[in-house]
Amino acid sequence: MADPMKIRAQLKGDVTEIRVLMGHAMETGQRKDAAGATVPAHFIQSMTVDVGGKRVVDGQIGTSVSRNPVFGFKMKGAKVGDKVVVSWVDNKGDKRSDEAAVA
C-alpha cells in the first residue's frame, strides 16, 4: 500500500496555504538499474484537492516531478476547520487519499 501523505493547511489572513508531501517513487521509466535493466515507469498521474467538500485542484502530473514530491497551493475562501482531502492515482492504478483540517 502507498505511504501516507503529510498535509498542512494554514489560514493566514484570508489566504489558506496548503502544503502536501507525498511519498512516491516517481520513476520515469528512463532509468536503468545496476544490472542494466530498465526500471519500469511508476508515477502519479492525477491528483485532486478538495477543501470543505469543494474541488479546488484537479490536475495531472507526470514523470518530470521528483521522487517524494511536495506541492504548495494558496487559496481564498476557506475557513478554519474545513476538511482538506488530497487524493492521487498513479499509472499502476495505485491510489491514496489523506485528509487534514484547515488550522
Add this chain to the structure above:
Amino acid sequence: MNIASSGLRLLSCTAALALSLSVAAQTKDPNAEFEKFRAEMEESNPAELFEVKGEELWKARRGPKNVSLAESCDLGQGVGKVEAAYVKMPRYFADADAVMDAERRIVWCMVEKQGFKFDDIAKKPFQGGNDNNAPEITNLVTYVASGSRNMKFDIPLGDPKVRDAFETGKAMAAYRAGPYDFSCNTCHGVDGKRIRMQNLPNLATPEGAIKGVQGWPGYRMTGGVMLTSQWRMNDCFRQQRFPEPKYASQTITNLLTYMSGNSNGQMYKGPGIKR
C-alpha cells in the same frame, strides 16, 4: 597577421568579461540562493515520511524474538524513550560495555533484543540511488532523531569512557594518511575554508561542529534518498581515499563523539534536508 591579432583581441575581451563576471559573483553570497530554497524545503521535508515509517517500526513487535524496540530498547533515557535521546548520544551503555552513537545503539537493540542478525542489517545499511525505500535502520534512526528536534546537544563528556572516545575521535580527525596525505583537520580544522562552492566548517569549534552534525540524518534532494550520519562519516573516508570502516564500527562512534561533543550546547533542528 590580421587574423592572429583579431584573435588576440577577442581573447583579451573574453578575459575582461570573465573578470567582471567573477567580481559580480563575489559580491553576493553564493549560498544565499540555496539557503532560501532549503528554508522553503525544510517546511515540508520528505524526511517526515521516513520518520513515520520509523515510528511504526519502533513500535511494532518484530524479529525472531517478537518484541518491539519500544518495549525493550534503552537509548539512555529509559526503555523505549526516544525523547531527547539523539542529542545525548554517543554515550556509554553498560549493558553493551561500549560507547555507542544512535545508529549503532539501535542496531545493537535489534540484534540483542529482537534477535535480528547483524550481518543481515549490515548487508545493505544505506539507501542507494536506485532504491525506492530506505533500509529499516535508516527509518528508525530518523524517527529517533526526530525525538530531539529543537533540543541542545548534551553529550555526557564527563563520563570517562565517553571522554576516551572523544579523545580518540579527536586524534583520528588529526591523523594524516592516505594517498593524498591529508587529515580531516586539513580542511575541517581551520575557519573559512571551502571546496568549490562548499563552505567547510571548522569542527573544532561549537559553531563549526554543529554544522557537521546538523541536518543528519538527512534527506538528499539529489536522488531523493534518506541517509544517516553513519553514512556521512563513511563517505568522509571514501573521499579521503581511505578504506571505509565496517558498518556501525567503533571508529565512526569515536568521530561522532568528537563532533557531537564539540556541538554541546548547540541546537539540533532534527532530521534535515540536503541538496
